[in-house]
Amino acid sequence: MLDLVLQFKAGTSLDSDTSGVAALTLHMLDKGTTRMDAAQFSEQIEGLGTQIGTEIRLEHSSVTMRSLTAPELLTPAIELLTDMVAQPAFDPGQLARMKRQLQPYQQGRYTLPQLRTRVEVHQHLFAGHPYGTALGTTPEGIEAATVGQLRAFHERAYSANNLQIAMVGDLTREQAEAMVERITQALPQHWAAAALPPVPQTAGKKIHVSLPGASNAMVLAVPIDVQPGDPDFPALVLASEVLGSGLDSRLMRELRAKRGLTYGASTRLSPHEAGGLLYIEWEIESAYIDASQTLVAELLEQFIAEGPTQAELDLARQQLAGDLLRKVARNRFLAALMAKAAQQGLPADHINNYLHQLLAVTPDGVRTVLQSRLDVARKVLVSVGPAAEQQPLPYLPSTDQ
Known part of the structure; x- marks a missing residue:
C-alpha cells in the first residue's frame, strides 16, 4: 500500500x-x-x-x-x-x-x-x-x-x-x-505564497449570538504567538492536555464530575503561521452562560498561576504517547502526521523526538510558559444559543464545597 x-x-x-x-x-x-x-x-x-x-x-x-x-x-x-x-x-x-x-x-x-x-x-x-x-x-x-x-x-x-x-x-x-x-x-512552477502579515492586537470581548437550541455552545479563546517549532510549544501541548483532554482533565472534573453542568468540556491548540489560539469549549444550559464563563475563566487563571501537578503531567504524557503510537501504527495517519510536521516547519526527525521533548517538560516549565506566553487579558468569550435569564451556578454538595 x-x-x-x-x-x-x-x-x-x-x-x-x-x-x-x-x-x-x-x-x-x-x-x-x-x-x-x-x-x-x-x-x-x-x-x-x-x-x-x-x-x-x-x-x-x-x-x-x-x-x-x-x-x-x-x-x-x-x-x-x-x-x-x-x-x-x-x-x-x-x-x-x-x-x-x-x-x-x-x-x-x-x-x-x-x-x-x-x-x-x-x-x-x-x-x-x-x-x-x-x-x-x-x-x-x-x-x-x-x-x-x-x-x-x-x-x-x-x-x-x-x-x-x-x-x-x-x-x-x-x-x-x-x-x-x-x-x-x-505542476505550474515558480510561485510560492508569501508570509502572512501579523495578526492584529485586539482587546478582550464577550459575545453572544442568539440561535435556537437546547443549550449554548461556549468558547473561551486566548491568542497564542507560539509556533510548533518554538521550544516552549511542548509545554503548551501538555498544558492543553492537562486542562481539557479526557475525563480526568481539570475542566471535566470541575464542570462535569463535580458540578454536573455539561457532558463535555475540552481544550485544543490551533497554531497558525501568523498567530494561533488556545480554545476552551463546552456546552451549558442557557441559564448558566455568565456563571460558567466566570468559572472557566477562573479555572484558567488558577491553572496559569499554579501550573499542573506532577501526576497531571505524567498522565498527560501517557495520553499523548498513546495517541502518537496509535497514529504511527497506520500508514495513513503517519503520512498525515508527516505532512502536518512539514507544514509547521518542523525538522524531519520531529516524530522521533516528540516524546523526548514532552519528557523534558516539568511542572515549573509549564507554569513559566503559561505565564509568559498567554495573554489572558485578550481572551474572547463567545456563547451561541438561546438567551435566558441568568442564574448563579447550583450549590455544590456539602462534601465538595
Whole structure:
C-alpha cells in the first residue's frame, strides 16, 4: 500500500477578497481534467481501487491518495493524480453543479452552534486579517466565483514551489523520488505564497449570538504567538492536555464530575503561521452562560498561576504517547502526521523526538510558559444559543464545597 499526501499552501486565507475561490478550486480538481471528463476520471480511479480525498483548511489544501503499489495499479494511479492536480478542466457546467452542492452545506455550517462560536472568535481576534473568516468560504463568495478566478488561483497556489509531499508505503526511496519528480514537473512552477502579515492586537470581548437550541455552545479563546517549532510549544501541548483532554482533565472534573453542568468540556491548540489560539469549549444550559464563563475563566487563571501537578503531567504524557503510537501504527495517519510536521516547519526527525521533548517538560516549565506566553487579558468569550435569564451556578454538595 501507499499513502500519499500533497499539501499545498492554498488554504482559505489566500482568498482575500474572493471568498470561495480556494475551496472551489480544490473541490473542482477531481471533476475532470484536460484529458477526460468527470465521469471518465471517476471511472478510472474506481477501476484501479484507488482512493482520493481532498481537504481544505485555513492555511493549506490537501489531496490524499491511497493505492496498492503493484506497478500495473500504482503507475496509472499516479498519472491520474498528476493530471488531477496539474491539469484540471474547470468545466463551467461542473462548477455550476459544485456551487449548488456547496451552497446548502456552507449555509448550514453557520447554523451549527459550535462552528458559529469559531466564526465569531475569528471575526473579532483576526478582524481585517486573512484569518478573519474562520469557515473560509461565504455563500456570497461561492456564488460569485468564476472559472477564470479558479484558473488564476490554480496557476499560482498549485505551484510546485507551494507544495509539500509526504508518503508512507511499500516503495524504495528511488521510486518515491521518481514519483515526486513526476508530480512536481507537471505542476505550474515558480510561485510560492508569501508570509502572512501579523495578526492584529485586539482587546478582550464577550459575545453572544442568539440561535435556537437546547443549550449554548461556549468558547473561551486566548491568542497564542507560539509556533510548533518554538521550544516552549511542548509545554503548551501538555498544558492543553492537562486542562481539557479526557475525563480526568481539570475542566471535566470541575464542570462535569463535580458540578454536573455539561457532558463535555475540552481544550485544543490551533497554531497558525501568523498567530494561533488556545480554545476552551463546552456546552451549558442557557441559564448558566455568565456563571460558567466566570468559572472557566477562573479555572484558567488558577491553572496559569499554579501550573499542573506532577501526576497531571505524567498522565498527560501517557495520553499523548498513546495517541502518537496509535497514529504511527497506520500508514495513513503517519503520512498525515508527516505532512502536518512539514507544514509547521518542523525538522524531519520531529516524530522521533516528540516524546523526548514532552519528557523534558516539568511542572515549573509549564507554569513559566503559561505565564509568559498567554495573554489572558485578550481572551474572547463567545456563547451561541438561546438567551435566558441568568442564574448563579447550583450549590455544590456539602462534601465538595
